[in-house]
Every structure is written in structure tokens, then in C-alpha cells.
Amino acid sequence: MRRLLLCVVFVLWCTLLKAQYEGMEYYWEQDSAVKAKLERWQDLKFGFFVHWGPYSQKGYCESWTICSEDVDWIQRDTTISYDEYYRNYVDLKKTFNPVKFDPDKWAELAKEAGMKYFVFTTKHHDGFCMWDTRETDYKITSKECPYHTAEKADVLKEIYRAFGERDFMIGAYFSKPDWNSPYYWSERWQHGDRNVNYKIKEHPWMWEKFCNFTFNQVKELMTGYGPVDILWLDGGWVAPENRGQDIRLDKIVDMARGYQPGLIVVDRWVGGKYENYRTPEQKIPEKPWDYPWETCMTMANQWSYLPWDKYKPTRELVHNLVDIVSKGGNFLLNVGVDGNGEIPPEGIKIMKELGAWMKINGEAIYETRPIAPYKEAKICYTRHKSNGKIYAIYLNDEDEPNPPSRIMLYSIKPEKGTKVSLLGYKGNLSYKRVGNGILVTLPASFVKNPPCGHAWSLCIF
Missing domain, CATH: 3.20.20.80 (Glycosidases)
Incomplete structure (x- = not known):
């Protein structure tokens, strides 16, 4: 010891x-x-x-x-x-x-x-x-x-x-x-x-x-x-x-x-x-x-x-x-x-x-590179160097085995037609603009039974 x-x-x-x-x-x-x-x-x-x-x-x-x-x-x-x-x-x-x-x-x-x-x-x-x-x-x-x-x-x-x-x-x-x-x-x-x-x-x-x-x-x-x-x-x-x-x-x-x-x-x-x-x-x-x-x-x-x-x-x-x-x-x-x-x-x-x-x-x-603001609250951001897709990775708390039903991205200001998806889930997600960012709603099935633990990744494209 x-x-x-x-x-x-x-x-x-x-x-x-x-x-x-x-x-x-x-x-x-x-x-x-x-x-x-x-x-x-x-x-x-x-x-x-x-x-x-x-x-x-x-x-x-x-x-x-x-x-x-x-x-x-x-x-x-x-x-x-x-x-x-x-x-x-x-x-x-x-x-x-x-x-x-x-x-x-x-x-x-x-x-x-x-x-x-x-x-x-x-x-x-x-x-x-x-x-x-x-x-x-x-x-x-x-x-x-x-x-x-x-x-x-x-x-x-x-x-x-x-x-x-x-x-x-x-x-x-x-x-x-x-x-x-x-x-x-x-x-x-x-x-x-x-x-x-x-x-x-x-x-x-x-x-x-x-x-x-x-x-x-x-x-x-x-x-x-x-x-x-x-x-x-x-x-x-x-x-x-x-x-x-x-x-x-x-x-x-x-x-x-x-x-x-x-x-x-x-x-x-x-x-x-x-x-x-x-x-x-x-x-x-x-x-x-x-x-x-x-x-x-x-x-x-x-x-x-x-x-x-x-x-x-x-x-x-x-x-x-x-x-x-x-x-x-x-x-x-x-x-x-x-x-x-x-x-x-x-x-x-x-x-x-x-x-x-x-x-x-x-x-x-x-194949990602950093993108400002890099990290805010419980979100870390990355950007694919070739196709420009932005990823917002939500880091869970110790007592948080499941993702939240909604995730707020304060620094994302998407243009018209921007889509949001979730790695490990087929299909796009719904979101709404809130202030200078967006509030993303996660599928109930994903929240209840996520394909992985520890962190979950949104893709903005």
C-alpha cells in the first residue's frame, strides 16, 4: 500500500x-x-x-x-x-x-x-x-x-x-x-x-x-x-x-x-x-x-x-x-x-x-479538430476536419446513467435547414431556437435505453 x-x-x-x-x-x-x-x-x-x-x-x-x-x-x-x-x-x-x-x-x-x-x-x-x-x-x-x-x-x-x-x-x-x-x-x-x-x-x-x-x-x-x-x-x-x-x-x-x-x-x-x-x-x-x-x-x-x-x-x-x-x-x-x-x-x-x-x-x-467554445457546462464540441460536421458531446454526472430528455446547446446558431442527429440513433431530432442557441429534444426510446453510457454525442450538419 x-x-x-x-x-x-x-x-x-x-x-x-x-x-x-x-x-x-x-x-x-x-x-x-x-x-x-x-x-x-x-x-x-x-x-x-x-x-x-x-x-x-x-x-x-x-x-x-x-x-x-x-x-x-x-x-x-x-x-x-x-x-x-x-x-x-x-x-x-x-x-x-x-x-x-x-x-x-x-x-x-x-x-x-x-x-x-x-x-x-x-x-x-x-x-x-x-x-x-x-x-x-x-x-x-x-x-x-x-x-x-x-x-x-x-x-x-x-x-x-x-x-x-x-x-x-x-x-x-x-x-x-x-x-x-x-x-x-x-x-x-x-x-x-x-x-x-x-x-x-x-x-x-x-x-x-x-x-x-x-x-x-x-x-x-x-x-x-x-x-x-x-x-x-x-x-x-x-x-x-x-x-x-x-x-x-x-x-x-x-x-x-x-x-x-x-x-x-x-x-x-x-x-x-x-x-x-x-x-x-x-x-x-x-x-x-x-x-x-x-x-x-x-x-x-x-x-x-x-x-x-x-x-x-x-x-x-x-x-x-x-x-x-x-x-x-x-x-x-x-x-x-x-x-x-x-x-x-x-x-x-x-x-x-x-x-x-x-x-x-x-x-x-x-479526424476532428477543436471548435470554439470547446467546452461549456457539460458539453464538449468537436468538428470534423473534412465535412465540417459539428459534434456536441454531453458528459454525464456520476449519478446520471441515462441522457436527459433535452439538451441545451448555448453556442450553436444553426442556419436554416440545419439538421441535428444523435450518434447511435437513426433519424433526425427536433429542436427549437432558444436565445442564441438551440434546445434539442432526445427520443424517449434513446433516453430510456441508450446504446452506451458515460457520454452521448449530437451531430449538427
Whole structure:
């Protein structure tokens, strides 16, 4: 219970980092291929995020328990020394054997949920690689990892195949820091904090090794695993202005886009020309942003698997999706996969419930753009980018299982001949002008027996 509470504290702490964007200028991409892919990405709206690694066996917060910073949200077993804990954590590689891993089940479930793009943790800060890298033996295909003999041992290849076959846009989460690399956390010194543990100016050859290591790993991801649409970089403290941690991102991106034309790069929380879209974490902006953005959020509390974690209600997630989309953003929803390679039952249940809602209301979500006033009272507005249809999505209260018999749209001023329909109901609705808006009457049969819960969508055309 204590671990869950502290992970929640960590999550809340991360939301505060959104303030990094305040006053930070957004760089508008000039590459036509990247601009086209960004436009396509903005059409998809709903993505699937997975944190998974050896830490999933124990229910640890991914990576952070081996960071030796003295802050409340980094917790580990204090009955043993840090060095012993660190060795035990690294040795999780020797017991990682996800024999129930089935990438097609993941992809089918995500498709059923209405998700359209996928981001996977190829490597988190701890440095464990979920692909068959040639740069380190700290990987799932290592001979020390029992899963290396499995038919699907290179899990990244299997995952990208499964999601690619179902037309998902593919994203590679990649941690810029690597706490297992001897060229980032050198064995010559203690692990002081999350940063490189030596002075780069005094040991330039060591940093050069790390830059080459990073370049080569990204190259592997861009060349050995089919089409990749998004390079989702984490670890924003690895930046030139912080202790000189310049990994030469220009060189990395030029190489990556040479193999994957139009690649979207998300150097998150850093700004500049390689943050093609921004990623508020566990947070929804109060107002629309006028550049591409995505809220990344956990389905439960912890990013990685935690056996007794508390999941958000489906209603809350539906409302978050609608709120985000009405403000012009995308929603990247994360689940922590367990040590066996399975999505937890509660996660499966919620994804199926989300899919049932999206099956009725997806028209009001996909390929839409924001339209003022975005949100008023219990209504969120979206507009289809091609046909101009406007959607007014009514968000229910917790004690409101059925839609109301009438819905007031205060900001809709329809021209003569405008029609109003209801997603999940055949036929047009009656309405009357009231002041500067319209009062729409819902069919009694729909009110009594709605095809979905949580939110209902009117279409004005």
C-alpha cells in the first residue's frame, strides 16, 4: 500500500513538470513529410501506451527505484543496502520469462478499444532493451534471460508486426539516459542522481562512447523493425544545457529520418525543433493549445504493472478522451503489462468498455479538430476536419446513467435547414431556437435505453 501511495506521489510530481512548457516557444516543423505525418497522427486521437520490462515481475515503479536521489517518490527496500538492491534489480533479467506474451492479443484488444496508434517502451531509463540489440547484453534476448529461447524472444519485432498488421501508427519510446551503460553511469563512481555520474569535459572519450552507443541503438530501431512513425524520447534532463549532456540529436534525427521518412520526433520537455508534439503527463491543459499535443496518462496509477493498483473508472477515461479531443489533443493511454506478458484483467475490461463507447461515438472523435467554445457546462464540441460536421458531446454526472430528455446547446446558431442527429440513433431530432442557441429534444426510446453510457454525442450538419 505504501508503494502505491508513493508511486501516486511520483505521478503527481510529474504533472508539475508541465510548467516547463510555460513561456517555451513551439517550433513549427518545416519538413513536408513530417508535417503530413503529424496531420495524420492528429486524426487518430486515441493511442495505446505500454510500459513493460523485468521490473514488471515485482511490481516495481519502472527504473526509478535504482535512482539514488533522496526524494520521497523514489522508494526501494530499505532493509538492504543500495548496492545490494541495485544488483538484485539488474539480476531481474535472469528471471524474466514472459511465457504468456501474445502480441496479437494486445493488438486485437487495442483495436477493439478504438485505439489507432501504439507507443512501446523499447528501453526505459534502467537500460534494459526489449529488442535484440547488438550494443549490450542487458536485453531480453540475452542468454542469461530465460526467455531468449522463446519463439518470440525479440518481443519488439513481434509487437510491431502485430500492431502494424492492424494498421496502427507505430511509436518507439526510447530513454535517452541509460543507467546500465558504463558510459553513462560509469562504474568508476557512485550513482549520484539521474544524470551522468562523471564530468563530461574531463572525460570526453567516455561521453563519445555513450553518444555512439545511443546513435547505434536508435539506428537498430529504425532499420530492423519495419515502419516506425514516432520516436518518443524520454529523459529530458539529457540535454546540452544540463551538464553538457549533448547526445547530438541532430545527427540521430537525420539518420533516423533517412531510414524512416517523415518520422515524428518527440524530445519531450526539451522544446526546440525535435519536439514535434508536446506531451503533458497525467494532465489535461485547461485551454486548447494551438500546436500538436498529447496527454499521456496511466489507466491505473503506476506506469508499470502493480498487482494491487487502482484503475480509473471507464467513465473518467471517456470524459478525459472527450475533453482532450475537444481541445485539439490526442490521448495516449497506458497500461502496465505483468511479468508474464499479459494485460491485467481490469485493464482488459476497461479497454473493452472504451471500445463499446467508441463504436457508437467514434465519429465525434476521429479526424476532428477543436471548435470554439470547446467546452461549456457539460458539453464538449468537436468538428470534423473534412465535412465540417459539428459534434456536441454531453458528459454525464456520476449519478446520471441515462441522457436527459433535452439538451441545451448555448453556442450553436444553426442556419436554416440545419439538421441535428444523435450518434447511435437513426433519424433526425427536433429542436427549437432558444436565445442564441438551440434546445434539442432526445427520443424517449434513446433516453430510456441508450446504446452506451458515460457520454452521448449530437451531430449538427
